[in-house]
Amino acid sequence: MTFGDGTTDAAPMPSAPVVRIDCRALRTNVEAMLLRSDGEYSVADLRHDAWGHGASPVGRALLALGVDAFLVDERSGNGLAEELRGAAVGASGGPTLDSAEAFGLPGTGGIPVMRLTGSVLVVKALRAGEGVSYGFAHRAAADTRVALVTGGYAHGIVRGLGGRAGVVIRGSRHPIVGRVAMDVCVVDIGDADVRRGDAVVFFGAGANDPSVGEWTEATGLTAAELVTAVGLRAIREYIT
Structure with a gap:
């Protein structure tokens, strides 16, 4: 189906989802590990751009600790060596600090560091029997409303999340429906008060936020794979 609300003067919105990296949570997680290590030589893993969290800002935060x-x-070793003076870059052997705990991934006890949000582009009525997205894999069982949301598989939002995971808009949970497209996905919002420009939480650390753990259950991928894919492809912002 074709989406379009006729809006011509709406405020510009990010065309891609936004990943917010909470460096405060990162520092809290790593400080706890350093205390447990009792002063032993510490090695952190910044490969794959620090699991999508950004090797440079993560490295600076950890160097300060x-x-x-x-x-x-x-390929990134020389540039990081200039930024992280005072630390060994490209150390041999494995990391001594658990990256999963540092980034607060499910099951580690750490505080989640990454939060992924999108924006509502369009809200449209969907009549019973009408379908959405590729192949109309999802058809409405009854009259409802749907929102087209920024964020698709090009940004690491896995195609298989359709029908298996949800998002939070204005504090309420809504399911992703149909196949996730390249740049957008569709959310069934029913009669909820949802408007163009509203923030859409894919996962985060809030009490009501969906978690990365829900994505692992829905897709069979690991939490590390999911946050790395998202972090490398979305717009990144940092909370310091």
């Missing part, structure tokens, strides 16, 4: 060395991708 006293982390001794970093594992980095070969």
Whole structure:
């Protein structure tokens, strides 16, 4: 189906979802690990752009905590060495700090560091029997309303989330329906008060936010794979 609300003067919105990296949570997680290590030599893993969290800002935050060395991708080693003076870059061996806990991934006890949000582009009525997205894999069982939301598989939002995961808009949970497209996905909002420009939470650390753990259950991918894919493809912002 074709989406369009006729709006011509709406305020510009990000064309891609936004990943917010909470460096405060990162520092809290790593400080707890450093305390447990009792002063032992510490090595953090910054490969794959720090699992999509940004090797440079993550490295600077950890260097300020006293982390001794970093594992980095070969092609980024020289640039990071300039930024992270005072630490060994490209250390041999494996990391001593658990990246999953540092980034607060499910099951580690750490505070989630990454929050992924999109924006509502369009709200439209969907009549019983009408379908959405590729192949009309989802058809409305009754009259409802749907929102077209920024964020698709080009941004690491896995195609298989349709019908298996939800988002939060204005504090309420709504299911993703149909196949996730390249740049957008469709959310069934029913009669909820949802408007163009509203923030859409895919996952985060809030009490009502969906979690990365829900994505792992829906897709069979690991939490590390999911946050890395999202972090490398979405717009990144940092809370310091």
